[in-house]
Amino acid sequence: MSITESPQAPNPESGAASRQRKATFRPEVQGLRALAVLIVVTYHVWLGRVSGGVDIFLLVSAFLLTLSFVRRAESGTPFRLLAHWLHLFKRLLPAAVVVILGVLAGTWLILPQGRWPEVLDQAWASLLYRQNWLLADAAVDYYAQDHAGASPLQHFWSLSIQGQVFILWPLAFAATAAVLTGLRRVPRLRWVTYRALLAMVFGAVFAVSLAYSIEQTATNQAYAYFETRARLWEFALGSLLALALPYLKPGRTLRVGLGWAGLAAMVSCGLVLTVDRSFPGYVALWPTLAAAAIIVAGQTGSRFGVDRLLSSRPAVALGDNSYALYLWHWPVLVLALAATGVETPNLKQGLGIVGASIVLAVLTTRFVEKPLRDWHWPKLRTWRTAVVVVACGAVLAGPVAVWQTSLTAEESATAAQPRELTPGALALAPESGNTPAPRARTIPGPAALDNDWAGITSPCTGSNATIDPILEGCRQELPGEPATKRVVVLGDSHAQQYLAALEPVAAARGWELVTLLMPACRFGAESEARNAECNAYNKASSVYVLEHRPDAVFTVASLTHEDAPFETEVPGYLDGVKPFADAGIEIVGIRDNPRFTFNMPQCAQRHGADAPACNPPMSESLVEPSPLENYRGKLPGLHLMDMSDFICARGVCPAVVGNVYVYKDDNHLTRTYVQTMIPMFEQRLLAATGWS
Numbered sequence: 001m002s003i004t005e006s007p008q009a010p011n012p013e014s015g016a017a018s019r020q021r022k023a024t025f026r027p028e029v030q031g032l033r034a035l036a037v038l039i040v041v042t043y044h045v046w047l048g049r050v051s052g053g054v055d056i057f058l059l060v061s062a063f064l065l066t067l068s069f070v071r072r073a074e075s076g077t078p079f080r081l082l083a084h085w086l087h088l089f090k091r092l093l094p095a096a097v098v099v100i101l102g103v104l105a106g107t108w109l110i111l112p113q114g115r116w117p118e119v120l121d122q123a124w125a126s127l128l129y130r131q132n133w134l135l136a137d138a139a140v141d142y143y144a145q146d147h148a149g150a151s152p153l154q155h156f157w158s159l160s161i162q163g164q165v166f167i168l169w170p171l172a173f174a175a176t177a178a179v180l181t182g183l184r185r186v187p188r189l190r191w192v193t194y195r196a197l198l199a200m201v202f203g204a205v206f207a208v209s210l211a212y213s214i215e216q217t218a219t220n221q222a223y224a225y226f227e228t229r230a231r232l233w234e235f236a237l238g239s240l241l242a243l244a245l246p247y248l249k250p251g252r253t254l255r256v257g258l259g260w261a262g263l264a265a266m267v268s269c270g271l272v273l274t275v276d277r278s279f280p281g282y283v284a285l286w287p288t289l290a291a292a293a294i295i296v297a298g299q300t301g302s303r304f305g306v307d308r309l310l311s312s313r314p315a316v317a318l319g320d321n322s323y324a325l326y327l328w329h330w331p332v333l334v335l336a337l338a339a340t341g342v343e344t345p346n347l348k349q350g351l352g353i354v355g356a357s358i359v360l361a362v363l364t365t366r367f368v369e370k371p372l373r374d375w376h377w378p379k380l381r382t383w384r385t386a387v388v389v390v391a392c393g394a395v396l397a398g399p400v401a402v403w404q405t406s407l408t409a410e411e412s413a414t415a416a417q418p419r420e421l422t423p424g425a426l427a428l429a430p431e432s433g434n435t436p437a438p439r440a441r442t443i444p445g446p447a448a449l450d451n452d453w454a455g456i457t458s459p460c461t462g463s464n465a466t467i468d469p470i471l472e473g474c475r476q477e478l479p480g481e482p483a484t485k486r487v488v489v490l491g492d493s494h495a496q497q498y499l500a501a502l503e504p505v506a507a508a509r510g511w512e513l514v515t516l517l518m519p520a521c522r523f524g525a526e527s528e529a530r531n532a533e534c535n536a537y538n539k540a541s542s543v544y545v546l547e548h549r550p551d552a553v554f555t556v557a558s559l560t561h562e563d564a565p566f567e568t569e570v571p572g573y574l575d576g577v578k579p580f581a582d583a584g585i586e587i588v589g590i591r592d593n594p595r596f597t598f599n600m601p602q603c604a605q606r607h608g609a610d611a612p613a614c615n616p617p618m619s620e621s622l623v624e625p626s627p628l629e630n631y632r633g634k635l636p637g638l639h640l641m642d643m644s645d646f647i648c649a650r651g652v653c654p655a656v657v658g659n660v661y662v663y664k665d666d667n668h669l670t671r672t673y674v675q676t677m678i679p680m681f682e683q684r685l686l687a688a689t690g691w692s
Contacts, residue, residue: 030319031310032294033060035266037322041329041357043270045350051270052287054158055234055280057326059288061162062169062238063295066198069173070242073194079177081170086385088166090378093392095369096159099327100126100396102360103152104403106335111149112605113446117407118151123400126156127393129163132226139222149338149599152331157226159327164228165235176201195243202239209233210282217281230280234288241292248296255297259306262293324361324369332357407447414445424676425646427658437658442609444661444672449601452664454500454671456515464514464548470540475515477503483512485691486550487588490516490523490541493668494556494592500674501681502554514550516541523555525572538576546583552689553580557589557640558627560667562597567623574634581635588689590641591628593669594621594648600655600663609656618648639688646677 036056043051072079100123107119125131135157176197183189183197209232216224224230250258269287299307309315318325333353337343345353378384421440444452460466460474487506489495496517506513521534523541530538545553555577559570570576577587596616603614628640647653647662647669655662657673664670674681686692 026298027311027316028297028299028307029060029064029295029310031307031312031315032056032291032319033322034315034318035263035310036060036291037325037329038318039267039270040326041354044330045333045345045353046347047270048344049270050279052266052273052279052284053270055284055287056266056291057158058162058165058231058234059238059241059291060295062165062235063242065166065169066173066202066239066242069170070195070198073173073177079170079174081174083382083385084170085167086382086389089163089389090385090392091369091373092159092163093389094372095324095327095364096126096156097392097396098364098368099324099331100153101399102328103331103335104399106152106331110335110339111152112602114449114599114602114605115149116403117447117450119153120400120404120407122151122153122156123396126153126160127396127400129160131160132157132228133160136223136226139226149602150334152334155326155330161226161228161231165232169235169239172201173198199240199243202236202243206233206236206240209236213284214281217278221277221281224281225279234280234284237288237292241295245296250296252300252302255300256302256305258293259297259300262290262297263306265290265293321358321361321365324364325357328360328364329354329357332360411445411447414441414443415448417441417443422660422676423658424660424673425657425680426676428646428649429680440659442604442656442659442661444670446605449661449664449670452670452672453668454497454503454674456499456503456513460514464512466544468540468544470537471516471544473517474544475517477506477513479507479510479512481510484510485552486512486514487552487554488514488516488545488548488550489554490538490545491556492517492521492523493519494522495554497593497669497671497674498554498556498590498681500669500671501678502685504675504678505682505685514548516544522559522570523573523576524570525575527571529571542576542579545580545585549583550585552586552588553577554588555590556592557631558592560592560595560621562595562666565623566594566621567592567627569627569630574631577638578635581637584637586637586639586689587635588639588641588685589628589631591622591626591644593644593667594618594653595667596621596653596663597666599666601661601665604655604661609654614655615652618644618651618653621648621653641684641688643677643681643684646680 036053039051040053043049043053069079071077103119104123107116111119122131122134125134131153135154177194180192180194180197183192209229213224213230213233216227216230266287269290273283273286294306294310297305297307299305299311302308333345336349336353336356337345340349342349372388375388378388417440421438422443423437427437456475456477458476458478460476464474464476466474487502489499489502496515499513499515503513505511516537518534518537521530521537523538524530526535526539555573557570557573558567560567573589577589580587598613600614603611607613622644626642626644628642631638631640649657653662658676660673660676661670662673
């Protein structure tokens with residue numbers, strides 16, 4: 001959502017420009033903005049769904065931007081791109097900076113410390129109009145996901161795409177004008193108009209981007225949703241609409257019908273379609289064409305036209321505040337839910353959130369956006385506008401940089417603590433006498449917690465290499481001398497997390513390690529419980545093991561769940577590992593760790609490590625007897641391990657043990673904690689297998 005261009009000419013410095021704005025003002029478009037932002041807010045607050053309203057914002061912003069530049073070109077007014085961009089960001093940045101500063105204050109007051117680094121990174125991304133790329137990378141990075149709560153700044157993704165297009169589109173307008181000048185020197189091409197040439201340019205952008213969007217949405221939707229190239233066609237459609245509008249002159253009756261049909265399609269889009277899993281492919285034509293129908297309907301002059309509703313004073317007034325409302329509604333929602341612990345607001349709570357957002361939007365528009373937009377001093381010189389833009393950025397950059405610096409210093413102090421203060425799982429070892437560790441900073445610190453993953457990084461080469469493209473993520477760790485044993489680790493991130501203990505044990509004993517890991521894909525025989533990609537990966541992994549004949553494979557042999565039954569056998573586990581046993585390959589099956597419905601470290605940060613909420617009973621995480629007992633004696637060479645007593649001690653699964661976070665989220669053990677389990681892990685592994 002943007003205020004870059006109101007539904008009129010963009011640079012109101014002169015009296016003539018003021019009269020032109022009045023003549024070209026389209027109140028129904030301002031009302032369309034109001035309706036779109038209301039749909040977005042309503043869907044976010046009460047329905048927890050994506051509405052398609054953002055796609056309408058993208059189309060409308062390009063529509064208005066194109067109208068503005070075409071008027072300039074056809075009137076012979078210079079584009080003055082630098083002045084245009086500075087003027088544009090002078091309007092956009094102040095409100096955005098105020099909202100981001102408000103979010104930072106709310107983050108400090110409400111969100112647990114583990115969320116702070118993410119919000120600070122997104123503050124930079126929002127300021128620099130690259131939030132969509134940050135979210136796109138996180139959307140396809142399984143290990144970057146934190147499902148415990150949304151970011152209060154993630155809605156800036158659409159503003160980032162708009163900011164990028166607001167740089168790109170004027171370049172297209174200027175380049176097209178330059179090409180037109182050259183074409184008119186050719187007598188046979190003097191008939192070519194600026195509108196016609198622009199239509200060719202944006203028609204090509206529309207076709208290429210839509211095709212790319214459809215392909216990416218089908219194969220990589222999580223990334224495509226935030227990607228600029230997959231969204232360009234929506235802007236191009238808005239530009240094509242602006243270029244074609246003078247030639248679209250349906251009769252009044254048809255325009256009345258178009259308006260109401262467009263309104264009905266707008267409102268129903270998010271209810272009928274699963275927008276968040278099917279956009280921005282061809283399905284996004286639904287809301288964008290709906291908005292286009294309303295724009296084509298325009299001012300019908302009929303008392304039955306939808307424009308009477310959209311042109312009403314309340315609708316136009318809300319449209320005037322729509323940018324600020326879009327900015328505020330999401331952080332108010334996220335921070336309110338985080339503060340109250342409510343997952344889904346009821347009608348009364350939702351109305352309170354919407355009301356607070358509207359009040360903040362009106363105040364921001366009136367006391368921040370409008371005064372700076374009307375401030376005369378920057379309009380006199382381009383460099384003055386640049387000063388205002390830079391100053392706005394500095395107002396935000398300063399606090400963010402200081403906060404990040406303080407977090408880095410705190411992280412360094414946390415990491416520098418003596419190891420005896422942070423024994424982790426060693427505090428649960430029998431020889432410790434169960435004596436509580438002295439009070440100290442909990443490790444890893446918040447800035448390091450998100451990346452506290454175990455893993456090996458060297459690609460498989462030589463005798464471990466594979467030509468199967470499915471297994472391109474194969475990794476190896478080789479000992480300095482000829483290996484005494486080769487172990488292949490199969491499965492998902494729950495197998496990967498134990499590399500923090502297995503890799504040091506392997507290094508100390510001269511073992512060679514190979515990993516074949518796929519996120520959220522537990523190893524086992526083909527099963528309907530897994531998706532096709534996971535089944536294919538497991539099949540390829542099995543073939544790899546039988547071809548390379550390692551001494552052993554390491555797997556996770558049970559599967560934990562958020563809800564009852566809390567722990568089950570892995571689907572097809574015995575059938576999956578039986579070919580290995582038949583080939584004389586040993587199998588190590590370790591019990592899965594507990595899984596929760598909430599983020600464990602954030603619980604400890606918010607309520608304290610000793611809070612009952614952060615120390616759930618083991619009976620709500622693991623079942624007795626262990627599912628591993630069902631495997632015992634079924635296959636030769638199948639060795640079973642259970643480390644759960646060093647994760648859940650004395651019937652409780654704590655968030656912090658020995659001043660170390662046990663979990664990094666709701667289901668993954670931290671690398672730091674698993675490293676404190678190394679002595680016990682090695683003892684259990686050797687006892688289970690009989691290896692020396």
